Amino acid sequence: MGLMNRPDARAVTYDPPSQDGWVATRLDFLVNWARANSLWPMPFGTACCAIEFMASAASRFDLARFGMERMSFSPRQADVLICAGRVPFKLAPVIRRIWQQMPQPKWCIAMGACASTGNIFDNYAVVQGIDTIIPVDVYVPGCPPRPEGLMYGIMMLQEKVKRERMKDQELRHEMVPDPTSKLYIPPSAIDELSEPFGNSVHQTRSGL
Amino acid sequence: MSDGFTIVQTGTGAGAETPATPRHVTHRGGAPNPSAEALRAHFPDAVRQVEVVWGETSVYVEPARVLDVARWLHDEPGQRYEFLADVTAVEFRDPEQPIVVVWHLRSLALRRFLRLKAELPKGAPLVVPSVWPVFKAADWLERECFDMFGIRFEGHPDLRRILMWEQYREGFPLRKDFPLRGRFSRSEQLRQALAANPEARYSMEELSIADAFEDLPTEMRQRLASGPRPGE
Amino acid sequence: MSTGVYLPLLMLMGFVVANAILMIGVSHLTMRRRPTPEKQQAYESGIPALGDARERFSVKFYMVAMLFIIFDIETVFMIPWGVHYRQLSCNVPLGAAGCPSGQLSFFGLGEMLVFMAILLVGFVYVWKKGALRWD
């Protein structure tokens, strides 16, 4: 649900029983407004996207305008895990552990093509997208995404936060990985997600 | 606080070449590095062949004698190759060709560049003497070469995997028979990565340091005490 | 009248305590606890921590901490002394700010010097005993 294709503002649906009362919506609005405008990022910066993340946090593309200049390097005070950069398999348990140690409510932005889908590193060493490890809310394309691209992703996340309702129960569930395989989505889904696509399908070795 | 070291200039040795941008380098048969002749004279049996490709001299050396050659090049006042730039290996595409271990050496005093090569036939176990006693720089370079190619360096103090995690099962990634996307399926790779048990993140040294040995679960303690050294 | 002076002080203390209790209490009541085994473990840069933090430290750290407390309280005593230094330096109990000429005495200063001398003896003793030696 990007910013562009908002539902048609003129059409108004009015169905009192199914919607919350005045108090609940105002409380939701207050809580969501406070959360959306003070998301403390946990910059899980691994590679080139981390440098672009630092550039967007510096003075020209100021992240402070979104209330995000307070970088919390410990998961205990973090709201958003911004995975900036590629995640090799050796780092997979680390990012999984940090995500589990973040208190609810928490969101995740996969910044850059490497974090979203493994990018050009379709090989033995790199996780093909961190959504096979942790649930991701916003994917920011680009290699590295321009600071404006990251901010658009942040604005979409703020939009998502403002749309949450406290009463809907299945929002804040802790991810429970399967005890034996430690995967939180079925292996078939991981294989299908990590299927090579685009140029990396025909990475033939034999030099012509 | 020492009042500072004396500055070591480069190119001060006798016969040091004047620095100039190489122009029109011929493909084969340029002027060989004078050290190659000196090596052939000093180690007639160890030096097999000398070739000059794109202006760089490569000396093929007997694998067993690499440490003596390196020590001689390092200590000999006429050579003074004190800078080890790189230790790596090359595996060619056709299976018969042996794996070549390559050492890049520089003499800062004489401004010379030399490449030592040792051919390891594929049938025999891939073992080469480590040059770590002479060049401390070789420590991690050789560990990476072991991690990527499976070449064991004798005399290396702490030969463990350095880039992959120590319990990495899939083999040696840079070998030509290792598929690009790894041998296992993606979910299997992820499962192994996530399930790497805690002690995989700590080497034996650290466990002994932390005297945390009794904190570990009992079954892990037996495995650690009796199990094979990871990376063996 | 005398309690009037302290009323604002008590109100301030009350407000501070209430504020603290409110902040912790309300968030404690409204929060939904979702403990998971990983969340309970210690965070050590993403790696499972080994060994525990309550190791036995060398004694020199505690020595320095204790000595700091002693000499810090010494400076705390200097503050009220500094405020009333002028009264202490006059034989006559003073209403106004000035001290009538001729009545100047160094009782206040002497009193503090004695206090500091006593602590100086303690400091020299500690120094010679080697408690401050670090390596």
Next chain:
Amino acid sequence: MATTKRTVEVALATSGLDAQGRPQRTPLVVGGDGSAVALEAPPALEPDLAGEHMLINIGPQHPATHGVLRLVLELDGETVVRCIPHIGYLHCGFEKLGEYRQYNQILPLTDREDYLNAPGNNIGMAMGAERLFGIEITERCKVLRVIAAELSRIMSHLVWLGTTCIDIGAFTPFLWAFQERERIYNLIEDWVGARLTPTITRVGGLAADVPDGWLDLLTNFVRTFPRTVDEIDRMLTRNAIWVGRTIGLGVMTPEDAVNYGLSGPMLRASGVAYDVRKDFPYYDYETYDFDVPVGTNGDVYDRFLVRVEEMRQSIRIIEQAMARLPDGPINVDDPRVILPHKHKATSEMESMIHHFKLVMEGPRPPAGECYVAMESPKGEKGYYMVSDGTSKPVRWRIRPPSFVNLSAIPRMVEGHLLSDVIAINASIDIVMGEIDR
């Protein structure tokens, strides 16, 4: 053979088990002549007063490790007794990917490997490929590459300066440094279109020629940039906190520095004046007039001074390069490597064949190998390529300077305090992408 503490240590840890089945370990220290000497308990304190050693992780996710480096430290109180670095947390198989790509496709890989010095890496890789093909590039391309390499050096030193200042506690230089970086980003963006991963070069030439008016922007940058360097210099060089935190830390003697394979500012700060641009020059660097800053104490403070001075020298080189920038083509007109011009490809038969072969197969160098080194901001960056005549290299090896520089960290860190570990680690200017490849 001189055994050091690690050899004996590991052997002891694996074989010697004491009564309760716990590994027996007597801490050993490298003696003066390299022999292992048992470390007896410090005599001053009674044995039962000695504290136990603590093992902490400055792990992959840490604000001060400049990426995903993990240092396991054994601490006695605050002093570091032993440091065991673990790397590989950003290993993405670059060298394996290189064997599956043509030479022009490898260039984008070099952007992402050492992402602070992307233009510099592209130039190094292109230089290696051109040596493998035996091509001489045009004069204009040579001078433009020198300008791009020096701009990239300034960019990399600015990020190092910013992050090191944050590690040691000063935040404002980070913002000044990134403000200057944004101005260089604008220059490179006008030139090639991308900010951080520009892939400026192609085998045999450049991706694009410099747009007109670009040189005025560059002149403006070159005129105003030294002011910021002086500002940062004035703020830090005689700053009591900065000097107090950096002098005397992580000292490396010249012999050790060369033996451990250090290169670049790390080596020059220890007093060895080795600079690839001066000793094994490329692109006519011997005709440029610039000096190589060399320190004499080999500590963190000297590395800071060397890098700040290097930024000023880069400005001098850029000025001379702009003065001598000739006109003319930027690509060599060798059909084996560079695509022929559009209208020639559609009109002449021979150009069409070249066009087709280049697009389908990519350029194919003759069989051979070459090791090409360039002076990257971290040290001697080498590309060793072995080709067997096909369009994809048999082996594409990167000689990573910060990998070898970092391998000396146990030697530099042991004996210092915990907070010095952060300062020393920052002074090595490590980039994990290049270390783990």
